[in-house]
Amino acid sequence: MQHKTLGRRPGSPATREAILGAARKAFGAAGFERATIREIAQRAKVDPALVLHYFGSKDGLFSAAMALPIDPQQFAARILADGIEGAGVRLAHAFLALWEEPRLAGQVRGILRAAVSHESAAASLRAFIEGQVVGSVAGYLGEDARLRAELAGSHLVGLAFARYILRAEPLASAPLDEIVALVGPALQGYFSGAAQGGPQ
Amino acid sequence: MQHKTLGRRPGSPATREAILGAARKAFGAAGFERATIREIAQRAKVDPALVLHYFGSKDGLFSAAMALPIDPQQFAARILADGIEGAGVRLAHAFLALWEEPRLAGQVRGILRAAVSHESAAASLRAFIEGQVVGSVAGYLGEDARLRAELAGSHLVGLAFARYILRAEPLASAPLDEIVALVGPALQGYFSGAAQGGPQ
DNA sequence: GTCTATAGACGGATAGAC
DNA sequence: GTCTATCCGTCTATAGAC
Numbered sequence: 001m002q003h004k005t006l007g008r009r010p011g012s013p014a015t016r017e018a019i020l021g022a023a024r025k026a027f028g029a030a031g032f033e034r035a036t037i038r039e040i041a042q043r044a045k046v047d048p049a050l051v052l053h054y055f056g057s058k059d060g061l062f063s064a065a066m067a068l069p070i071d072p073q074q075f076a077a078r079i080l081a082d083g084i085e086g087a088g089v090r091l092a093h094a095f096l097a098l099w100e101e102p103r104l105a106g107q108v109r110g111i112l113r114a115a116v117s118h119e120s121a122a123a124s125l126r127a128f129i130e131g132q133v134v135g136s137v138a139g140y141l142g143e144d145a146r147l148r149a150e151l152a153g154s155h156l157v158g159l160a161f162a163r164y165i166l167r168a169e170p171l172a173s174a175p176l177d178e179i180v181a182l183v184g185p186a187l188q189g190y191f192s193g194a195a196q197g198g199p200q
Numbered sequence: 201m202q203h204k205t206l207g208r209r210p211g212s213p214a215t216r217e218a219i220l221g222a223a224r225k226a227f228g229a230a231g232f233e234r235a236t237i238r239e240i241a242q243r244a245k246v247d248p249a250l251v252l253h254y255f256g257s258k259d260g261l262f263s264a265a266m267a268l269p270i271d272p273q274q275f276a277a278r279i280l281a282d283g284i285e286g287a288g289v290r291l292a293h294a295f296l297a298l299w300e301e302p303r304l305a306g307q308v309r310g311i312l313r314a315a316v317s318h319e320s321a322a323a324s325l326r327a328f329i330e331g332q333v334v335g336s337v338a339g340y341l342g343e344d345a346r347l348r349a350e351l352a353g354s355h356l357v358g359l360a361f362a363r364y365i366l367r368a369e370p371l372a373s374a375p376l377d378e379i380v381a382l383v384g385p386a387l388q389g390y391f392s393g394a395a396q397g398g399p400q
Numbered sequence: 401g402t403c404t405a406t407a408g409a410c411g412g413a414t415a416g417a418c
Numbered sequence: 419g420t421c422t423a424t425c426c427g428t429c430t431a432t433a434g435a436c
Contacts, residue, residue, distance in 0.1 A: 012401080015401095030317075031233075031316070031317035033231075033233040033234060033317070034233060034317065036428085036429070036430090037429085037430070037431090038428095038429080038430095046402085046403095047402065047403050047404085048403095048430095048431095049402080049403065049404085049431085049432085050401085050402065050403075052430080052431065052432085053401080053402080057430080057431080058429095058430070058431090112316070113316050113317055115365075115366060116231070116312070116313050116316040116317065116361070116365060117230075117231035117233070117234065117313050117316065117317055122365070122366055122367075125366060126366050126367065126368050129366075129368050130368055130369055134368075144378070144382075146370050147370050147371060147374055147378070147379075147382070148382065150362060150368055150370070150371040151359065151371065151379070151382055151383060151386075153358075153362065154355070154358040154359045154361065154362035154363070154371065155354070155355040155358050155359070155386070156358065157358040157361055157362060158353075158354040158355050158356065158357040158358020158359065158361065159351070159354045159355070159358065161316070161354065161357055161358065161361070162350060162353065162354035162357060163354070165315075165316060165322070166315060166322055166325060166326050166329075167322075167326065168326050168329050168330055168334075168350055169330055170346050170347050170350070171347060171350040171351065171354065174347055178344070178347070179347075179351070182344075182347070182348065182351055182390070183351060185389060186351075186355070186386045186389050186390065189385060189386050189389065190382070190386065212419080215419090215420095236410085236411060236412085237411075237412065237413090238410095238411070238412090246420085246421095247420065247421050247422085248411095248412090248421095249413085249414085249420080249421065249422080249423095250419085250420060250421075252412080252413065252414085253419080253420080257412080257413080258411095258412065258413090
């Protein structure tokens with residue numbers, strides 16, 4: 001789904017980026033259906049018709065705005081570079097860092113929001129998770145590796161939802177380190193497979 | 201937020217229930233914004249104007265449809281009746297049972313979907329969780345009890361999202377017992393506080 | 401490449417007949 | 419209590435001037 005080298009990219013790069021930035025904010029804040037092209041155009045200080053001229057449709061704009069500048073393979077490699085022990089804490093930290101990063105916060109919120117209420121967005125996220133994320137870590141685990149990896153991932157998604165979207169207290173205001181210290185071991189349980197009976 | 205004994209409930213009970221049932225299906229399947237009153241009316245085989253006559257507005261209909269027939273205090277008491285040990289597994293089982301129940305599936309899906317993209321729904325769910333759910337279990341835990349309880353809850357929400365909304369494999373097709381056996385200990389880690397090192 | 405104007409469709413809500 | 423008709427606002431998307 002990447003534009004490789006097309007004959008010509010429509011629009012001047014600066015205007016295009018301004019629109020994408022505004023779109024990330026709008027989609028992240030309001031979700032796909034409530035975000036409007038008029039609002040995005042106003043935020044980017046361009047004409048609404050120009051937005052569609054660049055991206056063709058609202059869906060096209062959404063896809064372009066939600067493409068994350070992250071390589072999941074590289075992401076997984078960094079988590080697992082130092083071995084499986086401590087991977088839970090490192091994963092919790094790296095994942096939450098994505099949501100804390102101001103430049104990415106709108107995007108990841110938008111992706112989660114869209115996946116909840118938009119079937120095509122859900123399909124994209126599902127394919128991404130099944131193909132890239134889970135596959136990247138499953139090799140390190142044993143028997144029911146993929147299931148364990150997804151359970152760990154589901155915990156992270158739920159965590160992000162509760163903290164950044166629902167903003168339930170005290171979770172929303174808790175220091176990052178405290179959360180990482182608590183969530184890390186829970187994730188580690190899925191990775192090491194020791195959580196079921198014996199202490200680690 | 202419960203209707204106690206009002207002077208008169210509008211509409212005949214049967215028609216009212218038909219509308220609520222259709223609304224639960226529609227909101228659960230399409231989310232708040234995409235679900236339409238016209239569609240709900242058609243599903244319930246009534247006139248669109250009748251829906252608004254009963255519930256006043258789309259928001260009113262949503263609130264009425266999403267009121268769960270569940271008492272969180274009672275729910276928590278059942279989980280914790282036999283003590284803190286094994287509570288993780290019991291909680292995982294009870295929570296997933298909610299989502300597996302055909303009569304409730306539409307409702308809980310709708311609640312989660314709406315909470316993601318609708319601030320008022322998010323506020324309701326946030327108040328519900330902070331006031332009822334977390335409070336019900338925090339008493340059983342120690343120092344950072346509320347935070348731990350919310351982290352456990354966030355895992356469950358993420359699990360439901362991944363399995364029932366995103367339907368990511370293999371999680372979506374995994375047997376319930378297998379999931380409960382894996383998730384239970386992760387939740388237990390939050391309850392028993394053993395994950396960090398020190399006992400409570 | 402940028403903007404104006406508007407088409408075309410949809411959905412929530414209301415008024416009032418029966 | 420139930421339904422018909424419709425108002426009014428909003429949105430995406432397009433056509434075409436400059």
